Amino acid sequence: MHARDTAFWTASAATLRPAAQAYINGRLQDAADGRQFASVCPHTGQTLAMVARCDRADVDAAVVAARRSFDAGSWSRCHPRERKVVLQRLAQLLRDNADDLALLDCLDMGKPISDALNIDVPATAGLFDWYAEACDKLYDEVAPTGPDALALVTREPVGVVAAVIPWNFPLDMAAWKVAPALAAGNSVLLKPAEQSPLSAIRLAQLASEAGLPDGVLNVLPGYGEEAGQAMGLHPDIDCLSFTGSTEIGKRFLAYSAASNMKMVWLECGGKSPNLVFADCADLDAAARKAAFGIYFNQGQVCSASSRLLVESSIHDCFVEKLLTEMAAFQPGNPLDPATRQGTLVDAGHTARVQGFIASGLQQGASLLSGGERLHIGNSDCYLQPTLFTGVTPDMRIAREEIFGPVLSVLRFDSEAEAIAMANDSIYGLAAAVWTDQLRRAHRVARALRAGTVSVNTVDALDPGVPFGGCKQSGFGRDLSLHALDKFSQLKTTWISL
Ligand code: NAP
Ligand code: MG
Numbered sequence: 001m002h003a004r005d006t007a008f009w010t011a012s013a014a015t016l017r018p019a020a021q022a023y024i025n026g027r028l029q030d031a032a033d034g035r036q037f038a039s040v041c042p043h044t045g046q047t048l049a050m051v052a053r054c055d056r057a058d059v060d061a062a063v064v065a066a067r068r069s070f071d072a073g074s075w076s077r078c079h080p081r082e083r084k085v086v087l088q089r090l091a092q093l094l095r096d097n098a099d100d101l102a103l104l105d106c107l108d109m110g111k112p113i114s115d116a117l118n119i120d121v122p123a124t125a126g127l128f129d130w131y132a133e134a135c136d137k138l139y140d141e142v143a144p145t146g147p148d149a150l151a152l153v154t155r156e157p158v159g160v161v162a163a164v165i166p167w168n169f170p171l172d173m174a175a176w177k178v179a180p181a182l183a184a185g186n187s188v189l190l191k192p193a194e195q196s197p198l199s200a201i202r203l204a205q206l207a208s209e210a211g212l213p214d215g216v217l218n219v220l221p222g223y224g225e226e227a228g229q230a231m232g233l234h235p236d237i238d239c240l241s242f243t244g245s246t247e248i249g250k251r252f253l254a255y256s257a258a259s260n261m262k263m264v265w266l267e268c269g270g271k272s273p274n275l276v277f278a279d280c281a282d283l284d285a286a287a288r289k290a291a292f293g294i295y296f297n298q299g300q301v302c303s304a305s306s307r308l309l310v311e312s313s314i315h316d317c318f319v320e321k322l323l324t325e326m327a328a329f330q331p332g333n334p335l336d337p338a339t340r341q342g343t344l345v346d347a348g349h350t351a352r353v354q355g356f357i358a359s360g361l362q363q364g365a366s367l368l369s370g371g372e373r374l375h376i377g378n379s380d381c382y383l384q385p386t387l388f389t390g391v392t393p394d395m396r397i398a399r400e401e402i403f404g405p406v407l408s409v410l411r412f413d414s415e416a417e418a419i420a421m422a423n424d425s426i427y428g429l430a431a432a433v434w435t436d437q438l439r440r441a442h443r444v445a446r447a448l449r450a451g452t453v454s455v456n457t458v459d460a461l462d463p464g465v466p467f468g469g470c471k472q473s474g475f476g477r478d479l480s481l482h483a484l485d486k487f488s489q490l491k492t493t494w495i496s497l
Pocket of ligand 1: 194232244
């Protein structure tokens with residue numbers, strides 16, 4: 001067995017030949033008009049593959065295949081135990097192919113190979129297992145009618161579900177949509193982000209290998225304004241689940257209104273506050289998690305703890321601890337297993353994040369650490385982990401989602417001020433509170449407007465708990481049994497006795 005070092009992963013990358021066509025009705029195929037786009041690796045600058053550039057004709061074909069499979073019932077009406085077995089086989093195939101899947105995401109969007117291998121792939125496999133287990137354990141309801149009637153409340157799949165996802169966790173985000181949608185019995189169209197289409201195509205191939213009937217999972221790589229918009233406007237898609245920016249999320253609402261009123265579920269951006277009170281018992285742990293909460297995945301996390309609110313009396317000492325912890329996130333070659341921060345997704349996004357760093361400086365924040373774009377090997381998509389102090393709530397770096405390794409530190413003097421500052425945002429995805437006082441923990445958690453509030457940790461996440469936002473972070477919940485609500489409809493059958 002070779003050492004799984006940088007040389008091992010570099011050699012594995014050189015021999016990888018990713019499938020790059022659309023996956024429609026159980027088959028790889030080119031786009032109808034034959035067009036392609038390049039999937040580029042942000043750390044080598046090389047084209048990984050020329051990928052099918054799907055557009056309306058391909059979406060139409062995939063919807064026909066999905067609808068046919070749904071109506072045929074081989075998945076939508078099969079025994080729940082059969083569904084469970086197929087999804088469990090898929091989970092195992094994901095584990096069996098972990099190296100290739102991890103490499104695909106690492107090469108496609110620059111995340112460290114260790115994260116892809118130890119976090120993304122196991123989480124994806126685990127999620128398919130979790131929803132597989134749910135298939136044959138959910139009961140429907142009998143309503144409390146009088147003695148002259150029997151009213152059944154049954155859960156039915158909605159039909160054809162589309163999922164449009166971003167590039168920050170390509171495989172995971174696909175699983176967050178596809179696993180519950182399939183478990184609920186739907187047929188699915190998936191559009192991965194143009195920057196990271198390859199692992200989604202592999203997922204569909206593995207799903208077929210696991211025994212998923214043809215047409216039940218279709219993957220349409222392409223551009224948002226083409227394949228994505230065609231899905232949003234399609235008259236025969238029943239439900240669309242989106243993860244991405246707030247700006248594009250709003251468009252999906254308009255697409256739905258302009259077409260068939262399809263159900264739309266949105267997981268959009270965030271500017272999540274992390275509140276550290278002076279009574280926090282373990283400031284070292286708080287600093288370690290604060291660094292992880294913003295620098296993990298190059299800061300490209302929708303629920304990243306990007307606003308750090310620190311009580312004035314511990315501000316300086318906490319920032320000192322943070323400076324130590326953030327040193328672990330110096331960027332490096334994503335194929336090196338020791339790397340904890342890889343490249344950002346591409347040069348355009350890196351420049352956008354740099355623009356935020358410039359605005360922080362221009363608006364008078366103090367750049368305490370980082371701020372530089374680095375050139376390593378053939379790539380200039382590396383950014384130092386960046387820390388701004390002296391940030392005030394009006395600054396752009398305190399208000400807008402940066403989606404990069406940039407942390408804004410604000411100070412507060414009272415609980416009420418901390419809560420007001422935390423809630424002063426158009427977003428409401430996640431929040432964190434560090435305190436050792438039980439009453440304060442509950443009081444503040446209740447007052448924060450966020451889908452998830454973590455107490456004495458950051459970004460708590462588990463397949464068993466719902467994830468999603470309020471305000472312009474969107475609506476609807478991914479993960480947990482509640483995700484199944486998005487992909488099913490209740491039917492009432494009233495039997496007069
Ligand atoms: P994005 O630009 O909104 O793109 C997301 C998806 O929408 C991509 O597949 C994209 O396709 C597609 N799209 C773009 N323009 C479209 C259009 N006009 N019509 C239809 N589809 C369109 O977001 P991103 O830059 O990829 O990802 C970063 C954002 O995602 C951040 O705001 C982040 O907060 C958010 N995010 C949220 C969550 C959550 O759960 N709340 C999780 C992860 C990320 P192309 O790739 O071809 O542009
Ligand atoms: Mg790419």
